Structure formats: C-alpha cells, structure tokens
Amino acid sequence: MGFPSLSHRHPAWARGLLLALLAFSPLGFSAQPAASGADTEAGSQAAAASDEEQPKGLLPINELRTFADVFDRIKQAYVEEVDDKTLLENAIQGMLTELDPHSAYLKPEAYQDLQINTTGEFGGLGIEVGMEDGFVKVITPIDDTPAQKAGVEAGDLIIKLDSTPVKGMSLAEAVKLMRGKPGSEIVLTIIRAGVDKPLEIPVIRAVIQVQSVKGRLLDPGYGYVRLSQFQINTGADMLKLLDKLERQNGAELKGLVLDLRNNPGGVLQAAVDVSDAFINDGLVVYTQGRLPDSEMKFRASPGARLDGVPIVVLVNGGSASASEIVAGALQDHQRAVIMGTSTFGKGSVQTVLPLHNNRALKLTTARYYTPSGRSIQAQGIVPDIKVENAQLTRVEEMDRVKERDLSGHLENPEGEESPGDGDATTALSDSDYQLHEALNLLKALNVLNRPKLKAVAEAPADQG
Incomplete structure (x- = not known):
C-alpha cells in the first residue's frame, strides 16, 4: 500500500533547510528554475543536461532540492517520528560511508575510541x-x-x-x-x-x-621481534628491545625475524621510525593527495641498526597499512626478505579532522607509495618467498644403524659428542611453521656468507 503524495506540501522548515544548505555552503550554487506542470519532463531533461555542464565549485541545486524533499517526506510520513538532528547526522554518515571503507564520521564516543587506540x-x-x-x-x-x-x-x-x-x-x-x-x-x-x-x-x-612490541631469542644469535600494531612509541620501543636481545645474546645478532603478521597498522610515523631503524639512507614512503599538505616524503636518517645482518619480515593477509609501508620499504631497499603470504592491500592514508562539539571526520586524504613508486592499494605486498601457514605431519622412520653404533668402530680423533636432537627447532616447526621457515632462511644466509675456513695444517707430502 502506498502513501498520499506529499509533493504539494512544502512547509516553512523544509524551505528553510534548503536555504540553510545554500547559505552555509562555502561553494556557490547553480540557480535552475524548477519545472512545473506540463513542462516537468522537458524540465527534467534540461536539468540533466545542465548537470552535465555543472561548473566546478557550484552546488547542484536540483540535488539539494531532492535532499530537502526526501528530508520532508521522512519527517511527514515515516512510521515513527525522527528528530532533525538524527536525520542530519545520518545523512553525514551516509556521505562518508559511500566514499570508501576507511572514511567515517566520528561521533564523540568513536572519536574518543580512536584517540585511545593510538595510545594502546x-x-x-x-x-x-x-x-x-x-x-x-x-x-x-x-x-x-x-x-x-x-x-x-x-x-x-x-x-x-x-x-x-x-x-x-x-x-x-x-x-x-x-x-x-x-x-x-x-x-x-x-x-x-x-x-x-x-x-x-x-x-x-x-x-x-596492547603492548605493541615483543620479542625473544629464537636460537643463539637469532632474534625475533613481534610488532602487533604501530603506536606512537613503537619505533623507540623496538630499538630498546633490540638492545635487550643483544645483551642477552652477549654479542651482535646474526639474524632477525620481524613479525608483522596480523598487524593492522596504526600511526604512519611509527612505520617510518621502524623502517628507518634498518635503512641507512633514502626514501621510506611518500604520499600523494589533492591537498598540498597531503604531499609528503619520509626519508631515512643516516645509520642503521643491524647493518648488514640478514632480516626476514613475516607478513600475511592481516598485515595492513603501516605494516605494508614497512614491508614495502625494506623490500624496495633490498634490506630484508619478505616471507609469508600477500598482505591486506590498504594503500591509503586517513587524516582525522576535528570538528566542533567533540566530533571529527576520519577522511582518506592521500595514497601512499613505496620508495620505488608502487601503490599497493587493493593489491598488497607480494612476498619474495611464499610460505603458507601450515601444520607439519612428520613421517615416522625406522631407527637406522650408524657408524658410531658398530662394534669396534674407529674413534674420532677429536672426540665423540652426541649430536643434538633439535628439540627446540622441532617445537618451533610444530607451533609456528612460517616462523620456523624464517629462522631456517636466516641460518642459510649466514652459511652462505660465512668466511672460508683457514687451513690449520698442510697435507703431508707424497713419498715415493
């Protein structure tokens, strides 16, 4: 069942709303006479043609009339009474929601939550x-x-x-x-x-x-740093953790796993700080948008931690935004091997614009690009080595007889030691296969880069 036409009703408050929208807009508006009677169809066609030629900087008067008309109909005919404030705030939310998934109108509670989230x-x-x-x-x-x-x-x-x-x-x-x-x-x-x-x-x-930085030694000489999100102090906290791991190790680290899996991002400057820690010089990330202040370039300062030490960065589909900035920068500078699965693909920057009355806009204002000019928007960072999260199933093998088990075997002149059973490595492969593979890669890189052994004795000369 329909409802009676309200087109003949134009109460003063509806006309006032339309005038208020025009009066308080920083833009001009396009004055187009309204069509009436038999001229309605022709007027609509003319309005459509005029809209196509709408000069930039002018608000479309027909769409504003439509907005006021919809507002009027809701006020008059909706099954329950809705106050003007609710309708207008819903309209604002709709404007932001239709832009992209990350732009939003923040009411006081949501605005406060956003501020709290960045502090942890x-x-x-x-x-x-x-x-x-x-x-x-x-x-x-x-x-x-x-x-x-x-x-x-x-x-x-x-x-x-x-x-x-x-x-x-x-x-x-x-x-x-x-x-x-x-x-x-x-x-x-x-x-x-x-x-x-x-x-x-x-x-x-x-x-x-949320403690955004955690870590431990995986094996002697091999560190593990887990960043769960990027907060204001994440960069500084990571450097403190690296100092702690080196003290525990008693020497400089031989390799590092930087775990960004399921890290949703956070503060842009924190991502720059983390990248800067491992890059000697050059561009970390740059942003481009329509406003002059959205054009920014972030560069690494001279000097880097763990200079020359192999680094593996773990990523997955939950690594987003600031995580992708770090992974992209280290990948472009060939400072780390990226391992895991493709990342989330959020290549945009949001700016929080405070409004009056404890409200704010979270608005997408720029896209960011990796040092080589890549945009990862809706694409993500593709790992150098793809390693899916997996559960190992071990194949049972029969116990084999080795030389040391044979009766009367020759003794090793350097003495015999029981080989390690690798319990720690086995436990790691069972609990976190991707991390286990990252540690194996670090060890392999160190094997390839280690210096050649010097001869400690010359071979005896042939006698004839």
Whole structure:
C-alpha cells in the first residue's frame, strides 16, 4: 500500500533547510528554475543536461532540492517520528560511508575510541574489524587479547553478536555492542572459510592493554621481534628491545625475524621510525593527495641498526597499512626478505579532522607509495618467498644403524659428542611453521656468507 503524495506540501522548515544548505555552503550554487506542470519532463531533461555542464565549485541545486524533499517526506510520513538532528547526522554518515571503507564520521564516543587506540589501551574484545557485505569482518585479532585466546581468526565474518544479527548495522553500532563491562561475556557467531557451519565463540570482555612490541631469542644469535600494531612509541620501543636481545645474546645478532603478521597498522610515523631503524639512507614512503599538505616524503636518517645482518619480515593477509609501508620499504631497499603470504592491500592514508562539539571526520586524504613508486592499494605486498601457514605431519622412520653404533668402530680423533636432537627447532616447526621457515632462511644466509675456513695444517707430502 502506498502513501498520499506529499509533493504539494512544502512547509516553512523544509524551505528553510534548503536555504540553510545554500547559505552555509562555502561553494556557490547553480540557480535552475524548477519545472512545473506540463513542462516537468522537458524540465527534467534540461536539468540533466545542465548537470552535465555543472561548473566546478557550484552546488547542484536540483540535488539539494531532492535532499530537502526526501528530508520532508521522512519527517511527514515515516512510521515513527525522527528528530532533525538524527536525520542530519545520518545523512553525514551516509556521505562518508559511500566514499570508501576507511572514511567515517566520528561521533564523540568513536572519536574518543580512536584517540585511545593510538595510545594502546581500550576496552573490548581485542579485534581489529571492518565491514564486508554488511557483516563485520575480522581484519586481525590483537595479540594476547580475549578474542585471540578464544580462537577468533583473521578473515572471520561476524554475523551475530549474542542474539543480535549484524546485518544492517553500522560498524560503530557493532563495535559498541562488542564493548562492555570487563568480565562480561559475549557470543560471536562467525562464518569461517573452509568451515561448513557457523561457529559460536564465547569471548570474555576485558580492558585491552596492547603492548605493541615483543620479542625473544629464537636460537643463539637469532632474534625475533613481534610488532602487533604501530603506536606512537613503537619505533623507540623496538630499538630498546633490540638492545635487550643483544645483551642477552652477549654479542651482535646474526639474524632477525620481524613479525608483522596480523598487524593492522596504526600511526604512519611509527612505520617510518621502524623502517628507518634498518635503512641507512633514502626514501621510506611518500604520499600523494589533492591537498598540498597531503604531499609528503619520509626519508631515512643516516645509520642503521643491524647493518648488514640478514632480516626476514613475516607478513600475511592481516598485515595492513603501516605494516605494508614497512614491508614495502625494506623490500624496495633490498634490506630484508619478505616471507609469508600477500598482505591486506590498504594503500591509503586517513587524516582525522576535528570538528566542533567533540566530533571529527576520519577522511582518506592521500595514497601512499613505496620508495620505488608502487601503490599497493587493493593489491598488497607480494612476498619474495611464499610460505603458507601450515601444520607439519612428520613421517615416522625406522631407527637406522650408524657408524658410531658398530662394534669396534674407529674413534674420532677429536672426540665423540652426541649430536643434538633439535628439540627446540622441532617445537618451533610444530607451533609456528612460517616462523620456523624464517629462522631456517636466516641460518642459510649466514652459511652462505660465512668466511672460508683457514687451513690449520698442510697435507703431508707424497713419498715415493
């Protein structure tokens, strides 16, 4: 059933809205007379033709009239009364939502959350999320958070929060539902690639305190640094960790694994700081946009940590934005081997533009490019060596008899030592196959680069 036509109604507030939109716009507007009566069709065609020739800098008056008309119809005919503020804020959200997945209108709560996220402490489940086909997509679970411990994985699609379907929600509404009192439980219903039925995963909310830099020695001489996201102090914290690892090792490191898997990005300057730590000189990243201040170039300062030491950077589909800046810079400068799977492919830069009344715009203002001029937007960083995340299945072999097991075998003049069983390496290959392969590559690079052995004794001369 339809509703009565409201085209004859043009209350004063609707006319006032149209005038306000024109009066407060920093742009001019194109004055086109409205068509009426029998001239409606011809007027529409003329308006369409005129729109095609719309001069830049002028607002299209017909579209503004349409906006005011839609606003009028909603106010008059929608089943429930909606206040003007809600309608206008929804219109603003719609403008930003249709631009790209990363631009957004931030209300006070969302604006505060964004500011908190860059400092490393916030409440919730511990997942970086986006929207895909109307559902909430998990970009990555953050290390050591309730979501990761509960088994949430990058690429999962959340279709329900407790009993509430996600379809039709905005991302901000979904995030608001996921947050709550620490210690309370929420059930995520997710769809996972390769799994036939939806999974229900209960997660206990907590105050998330993210430590963006962690690390340890994998083997004597081989360090491991894990960056879970890029916060303001990530670069400085990483340098402190490298100092600590070298003290623990008692000497300079022989190789380093930099783990950027499932790192959703963060602060651009932090990505520059991390790249600068390993690059002696040259361009790290540059950005290009429409505004003059969006054209920026970031260069490495002279001097680098671990100069000449082999580095392997681990990436996957959850490595996004600032992670891709680091991987792209080290790859272009041939300073590291990139290993893993292709990255997320977010090659754009967002600027937070504060507004009045504790609101802000998060607006995509530039694209970024790697030092060689590559844009990874919607493409990602392709690893130098592709290594999928895998689970090893070992083949059982019979115990073989070796020379040392034979009765009466000749002794080694340098003495006999029992060969190591490699328990630590075996455990690493079982728990993290990609990291195991990265460590193996570092060891192989050091084998190729080690100096030749000097002769300690001359071979005895032939006697005849």
